[in-house]
Amino acid sequence: MSPESSKRFRVSAYNFGFLDEGSKREIRRSTLKAVAIPGYQVPFASRELPIGKGWGTGGMQLSLSLAGSRDTIKVIDQGHDDSVNAVSIRHLIQSCTQVEMTRDSQAASLIQSRHRIPEIPLRKDQILILQVPQPDPLKKVESHEKKVKQLHADKDYKGMWLHLYEDISQWGDISISADYPSTAHERYLFAPSPLPRWDVPKLNHSEALCLLGAGREKKIYAIPPHTQVTPLAFDDVPFTTENFGKASCKNCGADNVYLDEFIDDETGQKTYSCSDTGYCHQRMAERRIQ
């Protein structure tokens, strides 16, 4: 075999969706359990993929186990459709399933995303799949897996509350910007991927099913449609989302969206643009038509 051919990844040798049917079934079984117990982390037999663990393998396994030939899939990385991670994941999914790929969140039936939820509210016929690096919010306050499981079972979340309290007494406010600890249906405390605070309220009573997969940590959990999602907050220090003031997107002019900040190296001037590029492009296209 020449060095050239050994490097090439021959997709045709693999099953539809890369994973074999037995693996897919195992992942779906764990997914069903996760849907049945909102916010509860279901352990699953995380498979090896041609990308490294920690690079979205949890989300990929969910996408590959759910994808059917009639699906349309969108892949997002921090809001972007065209960053390296999104492009390579999209390429892998497409090469081993041949399903249609899209950048339009409304045209997609499956959306795999890292760290963002699209700006346009999702519908009930869509599934949102989030890649999660650290599925357990309690790992921040207790490092032993066994104890953490016991705390979840006892619904003993005072460690997390105390963490927030110390944050407030030290900094005057809660300093957690992404991955804000929230409860599902007033029972399980879960880590909402590392979504910015902006996106957490979108999970509350969402129309779409949201699945969260952590490949390295071998956990799947879910926020089923119409689940009550409550961010932890004290009565006098309520949960707040990011505030961009009067800033708006320099490309499409949107102002009620999550914005990325850019600083010009030479002038030092701050500009903003939509973090959700699919949404931004759509708005710009509409403008051109008008």
Add this chain to the structure above:
Amino acid sequence: MFDTIQHEPVLSVQHLSKRFGPGCSSCDEQKLPSNICAACGTIWACKDMTFDLFQGEILGIVGESGSGKSTLMRCLHFEQEATRGAVYMRDYDQRSTDTLTISRQEKQYIKDHVLGLVYQNPWEGLRMDFSSGGNIAEKLIAADYRHVRTIDQRAEELLEKVDIPIERMSECPRYFSGGMQQRVQISKALANQPPLLFLDEVTTGLDLSVQAKVLDLIRMLQREFHVSILIVSHDLSVIRMLADRTMVLKDGDIIETGLTDQILEDPQHPYTQLLVQSLI
């Protein structure tokens, strides 16, 4: 002191036994001469203990080391599972359910809302890397306080009461002296004013002046809040000073119960006599 005591028990312990080991057919705990079964080596740390604790009362538990004092305390605080017996608490559901049989979540509720426990070693009861204010906040949060300002105020109030300067509130107990740590631990246990307080050798290892401060504090608490207190100690002078009633334990048995004065002045059981005579 006695007029605050009512006739309905706050805590009622019935036939509580705790076994360490497999147990066997020959080790019926009530017939064992000591607390170790000769046949299977099983240790019976508590044997068929029955007693009540009343509102506003301080009940002392004395006994030598290995007599089952701490095991009893840990069983009542659900840290160890009792082998047999029943425990009823007025402030859980008016003593209608045996709290040893309820779910872990319900037990957690009792620990957070009804009980306060002060360990002999402050390292067990405190988070040493959190501020003292945070430690008190933990108990308040556990008892469903969700208002930061209220929690702050309450923590300040409590630390003031136990003579810890407010400016040290944001310091970790790790950097405090043993006596100060113990006082922080007591204020943590008391933060949400639980009706039941368990004190496990709270003054052991403290120097005399600090001991006196802690004892004063406990007396003051009992007077002000009418908490019912179960206090374990091997120090008879602590018991004499605090307890209304006293139970003497030996080898897992309650060998004598009575008013503290009565026990100390006129001990009936040979072991109690020995104990009282050993008092310097």
